[in-house]
Structure formats: C-alpha cells, structure tokens
Amino acid sequence: MTEAPILEVRDLAKHYGARLGCTDISFDLWPGEVLAVVGESGSGKTTLLNCLSTRLTADSGSVVYAMRDGSRRDLTTMMEAERRFLMRTDWGFVHQNPADGLRMGVSAGANVGERLMAIGDRHYGRIRDTALDWLSRVEIAADRIDDGPRAFSGGMRQRLQIARNLVTAPRLVFMDEPTGGLDVSVQARLLDLMRSLVRDLGLSVIIVTHDLAVARLLSHRMMVMKDGRVIEEGLTDRVLDDPREPYTQLLVSSIPQA
Amino acid sequence: MNAVTYNFAYLDEQTKRMIRRAILKAIAIPGYQVPFAAREMPMPYGWGTGGVQVTAAVIGPKDVLKVIDQGTDDTTNAVSIRAFFRKVAGVATTTHTAEATVIQTRHRIPEHPLKEGQILVYQVPIPEPLRFLEPRETETRVMHGLEDYGLMHVKLYEDIAHHGRIATAYAYPVKIAGRYVMDPSPIPKFDNPKMTMSPALQLFGAGREKRIYAVPPYTDVKSLDFEDHPFEVQTFSEPCALCGARNVYLDEVVLDDRGGRMFVCSDTDNCESRRDETGAQS
Ligand SMILES: Nc1ncnc2c1ncn2[C@@H]1O[C@H](COP(=O)(O)OP(=O)(O)OP(=O)(O)O)[C@@H](O)[C@H]1O
Ligand SMILES: [Mg+2]
Numbered sequence: 001m002t003e004a005p006i007l008e009v010r011d012l013a014k015h016y017g018a019r020l021g022c023t024d025i026s027f028d029l030w031p032g033e034v035l036a037v038v039g040e041s042g043s044g045k046t047t048l049l050n051c052l053s054t055r056l057t058a059d060s061g062s063v064v065y066a067m068r069d070g071s072r073r074d075l076t077t078m079m080e081a082e083r084r085f086l087m088r089t090d091w092g093f094v095h096q097n098p099a100d101g102l103r104m105g106v107s108a109g110a111n112v113g114e115r116l117m118a119i120g121d122r123h124y125g126r127i128r129d130t131a132l133d134w135l136s137r138v139e140i141a142a143d144r145i146d147d148g149p150r151a152f153s154g155g156m157r158q159r160l161q162i163a164r165n166l167v168t169a170p171r172l173v174f175m176d177e178p179t180g181g182l183d184v185s186v187q188a189r190l191l192d193l194m195r196s197l198v199r200d201l202g203l204s205v206i207i208v209t210h211d212l213a214v215a216r217l218l219s220h221r222m223m224v225m226k227d228g229r230v231i232e233e234g235l236t237d238r239v240l241d242d243p244r245e246p247y248t249q250l251l252v253s254s255i256p257q258a
Numbered sequence: 259m260n261a262v263t264y265n266f267a268y269l270d271e272q273t274k275r276m277i278r279r280a281i282l283k284a285i286a287i288p289g290y291q292v293p294f295a296a297r298e299m300p301m302p303y304g305w306g307t308g309g310v311q312v313t314a315a316v317i318g319p320k321d322v323l324k325v326i327d328q329g330t331d332d333t334t335n336a337v338s339i340r341a342f343f344r345k346v347a348g349v350a351t352t353t354h355t356a357e358a359t360v361i362q363t364r365h366r367i368p369e370h371p372l373k374e375g376q377i378l379v380y381q382v383p384i385p386e387p388l389r390f391l392e393p394r395e396t397e398t399r400v401m402h403g404l405e406d407y408g409l410m411h412v413k414l415y416e417d418i419a420h421h422g423r424i425a426t427a428y429a430y431p432v433k434i435a436g437r438y439v440m441d442p443s444p445i446p447k448f449d450n451p452k453m454t455m456s457p458a459l460q461l462f463g464a465g466r467e468k469r470i471y472a473v474p475p476y477t478d479v480k481s482l483d484f485e486d487h488p489f490e491v492q493t494f495s496e497p498c499a500l501c502g503a504r505n506v507y508l509d510e511v512v513l514d515d516r517g518g519r520m521f522v523c524s525d526t527d528n529c530e531s532r533r534d535e536t537g538a539q540s
Contacts, residue, residue, distance in 0.1 A: 081404045103391065103412070107419055110412050117415065118408030124418055124484040146419050 004066055006031045006172060006204045007052070012061035014051050020228040021047035025061070027223065027233065031171070034198060034205040036215035036236065038251070039225035045208040046176055048225070052206065053093055053174045054083050068171070088115050092165030092173035096180045098157035101164070102149045108135060108160055109145040115168045134163040138193060155186035159193065166197065173198075175207040179214055191217055212252065216240055224248045267314040268346040273297055277315035277470070281461060284472035289434030290402070291385050296468040301342070305335055306381030308463030309362050310342070312470060313379050316461070317343065317360055322350045324358035329366040329507070329524035336364075353527045365428075367449040369506045369528040372458035374475065380443040382464040385471065387431045387441040407439050410482055418487055427492065433480045434473055447481065448491045448507045454479035498523045501532040 005028035014021035022044035029035055037045045050056035052063055054075050063075040068090060075083065087093070095101035102111055112131040113121075121127055132142055138159035140152075149157050158178060165173060178194070179187040195218055198205055209215055215222055215236060222239045224232040224247070232245040243249045265271065273295075280294035299307040317323065325340045327333040331353040339362060340351045352358050355370035364381040372378060388398040391409045401407065410431050417425045430447035434440050442453060443462060453460065453473060460473040473479060483489040497504045499520040506528065508521040523529035 080400070084404060084406065105391065106412060106416050109419055110415050113415055114408060114412050117411040118406065122411070122483075122485050124415065125486050127415065128419075 003031055004072075005029055006066045007206075008062075008064040008072075009052065010062045010064075012048070012051055012058050012063065014047050014056060014058050020044070022051070022225070022228040024229055027230070029172075029204055029206065031066075031204055032202045033221060034203075034207065034219045036219035036222045037206065037208045037225060038210060038212060038215055038222060040210065040251075043225040044228040045210075045225055047228075049174050049176055049206060049208050053091065054078070054087070055093070065172075085119075088118055089168045090170050090172065092162075092170045094158075094161055094165060094173065094175040094178045096177035098149065098154070098161045101161040102157060104149050107146045107148055108140065108152070111149065111160055111164045112167050114164065119168065130167060134167050135160075137166075137197070138163040153186075154182050155190055158182065158190055162194070162197070166201065169201070170203070172204045172206075175205065177209055178207065179209070179211065187214075194218060212240060224251065264346045266319070266347055267317055267343070268299075269297060269311065269314045274315045277311055280470045281312065281315060281472065284461070284470050285459070285474050287438070288473055288477050289432075289438030289440040289471060291440075291469040291471045293468055294470050296465050299465070301338070303466045304383075306339065306362070306364055306463075307465030308467075308470070309364070309379050309381035309465075310339060310463075311465060312461050312463035313339075313343065313360060313362050314347075316377055316379070317347055317349060319347070319349065321359045322352050322357055324352050324355060324361045324368075324527075325363075326361065326366055326368065326525075326527075327364045329509070330526040332526070354531070355527060363445075365444055365446075366507070366524060367445060367452045369503075369523070369525040370531075372452075372456055374457040376458040378456075378458050378460045380445075380460065380462045382441070382443045382462045382469070383466070384429075385441055385462070385464040385467050385469040387429075387439055402438060405437065407433075410439055411484070414482060414484065414487075418484070424483065424487055424489070430489075431482050433482060435477050436480075439482070440471060440473075442479075446492060446507055447489075450479070450481045450489070451491065494521060496521055498529060501529045501536070503529065503532055 007029040010026050012025040013023040025048055039045055051058040058076060064072050065075050066072055109128060109131040112134050113127040116127050116130060132145060135145060140156060140159060149160060179190055207218060219236045222236045223230045226247050232239060232248045240252055243252050277294055280292045284292045299310050301307060323343050325336040327336040343349055344351055355368040360377045362379040386398055388401055388409055390413055392398050414424050428444045428446055429441050430450055432440055432442050432450060455476050457475050459475055462471045481489040494508045498508055500522050503523060507524045509524045510519055511522055512519050
C-alpha cells in the first residue's frame with residue numbers, strides 16, 4: 001500500500017493527578033480500518049479514546065491526523081476552533097450513553113441536522129431531506145422525524161446518535177462501548193447496521209469495547225489494554241484465536257465460545 | 259431638608275465609571291455581552307434594574323427621559339422608573355419619543371423613528387440567546403468566541419418542524435455586524451427591523467445576570483432565518499381602531515365579556531400624537 005495512515009499515535013500518555021490513565025501508546029490506524037480496543041474496566045480504554053479525539057488533553061505524545069487535503073497535522077497542538085471543526089465534520093464520536101451524544105430536548109430531525117447547520121447549511125428543506133435520508137439508513141421510520149429522543153427506545157437512540165454523527169460523511173469515527181447497556185437482540189441488530197455502514201462508507205473506526213464478540217464482528221485489528229498500557233496488539237482473528245499474552249488468554253477464555 | 263441625599267442619578271461616581279467602561283467596551287464589540295459588577299437598586303430585579311443602571315450611567319442633567327413598558331408610558335413600572343430619575347437626577351421627563359434624549363424600554367421600540375443623539379436603553383431579563391439549547395455558560399462563551407452558532411438554527415429548525423413556520427415571535431435572535439448573535443430582549447420581532455442601521459445608540463442592560471451589550475448607531479442587525487423560511491414580521495389585517503395607523507404594532511384589547519375586542523396601537527404616545535394631529539386638522 002502506498003497510502004499513509006489516517007492516524008499516527010506516538011508515546012501518548014495521560015495521568016489524572018498521580019493516577020495513571022494510559023501510557024506508552026503508539027500505533028497507526030489505516031484508512032478504512034476498524035481497530036478495537038479491549039480490556040477490563042479501568043484499563044484506560046476511554047482515557048485513550050478521549051485523548052485521541054482531543055476530548056481530553058494528553059500529558060505527552062503526539063497524534064498526527066491526515067487531513068482531507070492530505071496535510072498531516074498534530075492534533076495535540078491544533079487550535080480549538082479547527083479542532084471543533086474537525087470534530088463535527090471529519091469525525092464522529094458515538095457515546096455509550098446516547099444522552100451524552102444526543103440533544104435530548106430537540107427532535108430527531110434537529111439532532112441529525114445540527115451538524116449541517118453548524119457548518120452553515122441554511123436551507124430548511126434540504127436539511128430535512130438529508131435528515132430523512134439518514135433516519136432511513138439507520139432504520140428509523142420517517143414519521144418519527146419530529147419526535148424527540150426521549151420517545152425512542154435505547155436501540156433507536158443509539159441508531160439516531162450514529163446518524164447524527166455520519167451526516168457530514170466523517171472519515172474517522174470513535175465509539176465508546178456503543179452496544180453497552182442494550183439487550184442482546186437489540187445489540188445484534190445495531191452491530192449488523194454498524195458493520196454495513198462502516199463497510200459501505202469506508203470509515204476508519206476506533207471502537208472501545210469490553211465485549212470480545214463485538215470486536216470479533218466489527219474489527220480488523222485489536223489492541224488489548226491492561227493497567228493503562230497496550231499489552232497485545234494484532235489482527236483480530238489472530239489475537240482471539242491465538243492469544244500470546246497470558247492476560248489475553250485469560251480474557252479470551254473467560255467468554256463463552258459460540 | 260430631606261435627610262437622605264443621593265449622588266446624581268443615585269449611583270456613586272465610581273460605579274458609574276465602571277458601568278461606562280463596560281458600555282464603551284460593549285460599543286466597541288457590537289453584540290458582545292460584557293460582564294459588569296451590577297449594583298443593588300432600590301427596586302426588584304423584574305423591574306429592569308439592568309436598564310436602570312445603564313440609564314443612570316449615561317444620563318446627564320440636561321437629558322430628557324422617556325420610559326416605556328410594553329409600548330406605554332403609564333404602567334406602574336414605567337411611571338416608577340420615570341419618577342425615580344426625576345427624584346435622583348432631577349431630569350426632565352417626557353412621553354414623546356421625538357423629545358426624549360434617553361429612552362428606557364421594556365418590550366418595545368417606539369414607532370416614531372429614532373434619530374442621531376438618542377439612546378435607547380433596553381431592559382433585558384435573559385441576555386444569553388444560546389441558553390435555550392446550551393445551559394452551560396462555559397460552553398456558550400466558547401461558542402460566541404468561535405462564532406459557533408449552529409445551535410441558533412437548531413432552535414429555528416424546531417420551530418418550523420413543529421409549527422410549519424418560525425413561530426418565535428419575541429426575543430427573536432439577531433446577528434450584529436455579521437459577528438455576534440444577540441438576544442434583542444423580549445421585543446416583538448415586529449421591532450427587529452427598526453434595530454438595523456438605526457441612527458440611535460442601543461444599549462442593553464441585564465441586572466440579575468450582570469451583562470451589558472450594545473448596538474452602535476448605523477450597525478447592521480440581521481434576524482436569523484433559513485433561505486426557504488425567510489424572516490418575516492407580524493402583520494395586522496386591520497389598522498389601529500383608535501388612530502387608524504397601519505404598519506405599527508397592535509395590541510388586542512378585550513372590550514367586554516361577550517367576545518368584543520379591538521386592535522389598538524401598542525405605542526400609546528404615538529397613537530395619541532396621531533389622534534391629536536387629526537383632531538387639529540379637522
Ligand atoms: N476523571 C478521572 N479522574 C480521575 N481518574 C480517572 C478519571 N477517569 C478515569 N480515571 C482513572 O483512569 C483509569 C482508566 O480509566 P478509563 O475510564 O480510561 O478506563 P476504561 O478502560 O474505559 O474502563 P471501563 O471499561 O470501566 O469504562 C482508571 O483507573 C480510572 O479510575
Ligand atoms: Mg470506559
């Protein structure tokens with residue numbers, strides 16, 4: 001491949017006071033690649049995701065992002081205005097709790113249309129048509145467009161959150177336990193949907209999960225975290241079928257095999 | 259001799275200078291909300307203490323003050339504020355827009371066109387136009403700083419989605435000089451077009467929230483809208499039942515308990531002047 005990575009992470013570290021969040025993180029993410037970050041509770045997955053997406057400021061290290069125009073920029077030194085613009089055009093962020101990623105007080109249509117308005121779309125009819133299109137792509141009926149997320153089920157809220165993020169055709173999407181807290185059958189449907197969207201749109205994704213089945217289904221590559229560090233990294237099938245680190249072996253053996 | 263003595267216009271000189279500095283900053287950055295150390299005034303917050311402090315800071319002994327509340331000069335609120343400044347500043351007061359040099363207002367802009375040299379002081383309950391969708395002030399401050407105003411259109415979008423049109427009729431958001439989005443205070447959107455390129459200086463005071471903002475004379479004021487749902491003002495099918503004026507803002511007055519009603523000028527001084535003129539002509 002002659003393509004360059006969309007994200008290059010080097011020696012990233014984050015502490016909360018004296019407590020370690022994550023440290024010594026280095027990896028590349030390639031265009032169209034889905035990377036799963038797995039590990040037990042408190043291992044630093046969310047901290048890492050938040051540092052990468054500039055929602056948190058890392059203590060040290062660099063995160064170089066390949067912009068649409070091909071230029072490479074270090075996110076850790078980027079100005080706030082430009083970062084915000086990236087966050088709502090080129091990136092998506094899907095939260096575990098939909099209430100953290102949605103505007104609960106406004107309609108589904110406004111939730112999907114918000115990014116368009118933020119980047120200057122001032123045509124109501126066009127915004128609404130785009131919102132309708134995206135609602136149908138995440139399997140939300142058109143007649144729910146004026147309902148608020150409070151009237152939606154957990155699975156619908158999560159699908160709405162995804163639509164709201166994808167409406168600007170982002171290139172990189174961060175997800176933090178997007179299927180957590182959902183019923184198994186609802187999870188399965190959401191995973192199917194995510195898998196086809198990621199494939200159809202050629203998205204690059206970093207997905208945090210403690211569910212190895214989710215990692216297996218969605219990701220090409222995996223990183224296993226423990227105590228704030230990446231202890232094992234490789235192609236998903238390899239890591240799950242032939243884990244090298246004793247900790248990963250424990251993790252893999254602890255999930256019931258299908 | 260009265261034992262209680264006031265400094266001119268009630269506030270001490272140091273406080274007035276502090277408020278004037280905030281006003282000058284507000285004029286220099288049109289539409290930007292400048293924090294100021296609001297003082298307790300001898301009246302409750304809902305009575306326009308922000309406007310009163312701004313008026314106290316700009317008024318001089320030769321000024322002529324008009325105070326309106328919902329378009330009229332004779333509500334309790336307007337009468338008390340006028341009486342207050344007559345007492346503490348000894349200034350002349352008037353009900354005629356053209357004669358006034360300082361006009362303090364709640365909920366209206368006078369119908370009579372304003373002119374250079376006049377100051378219109380608005381009483382503002384809630385200065386932050388973004389609060390409806392973003393309650394965190396740390397966040398709204400950043401949004402103003404980065405000119406990140408998509409949320410204002412989310413609010414207008416919701417209006418159209420639920421009502422088929424932009425239903426916001428009061429405190430309709432405006433963009434000042436192509437930069438800051440501002441709440442024009444709860445005036446009817448009918449008055450919004452009077453704000454743009456006005457020869458008068460427009461000052462806004464929020465007492466409880468301790469903010470001052472301004473629109474300098476001859477400044478562009480644009481009401482936010484969508485290309486396919488452009489800004490529109492209220493229209494009235496009938497003229498004022500008392501003076502026959504058209505293209506003015508009318509209030510609906512209930513006449514009796516059998517459903518009788520009529521529409522009359524909200525700006526009572528303008529209405530009376532018109533009736534005096536026609537009376538003189540006939
Ligand atoms: N805001 C914070 N202040 C202090 N410590 C924090 C904060 N957030 C996280 N930590 C600590 O940092 C470490 C990593 O936390 P993090 O939330 O990244 O873990 P995680 O892998 O996402 O866990 P989970 O699977 O439970 O979500 C933990 O020890 C946690 O207690
Ligand atoms: Mg987490």
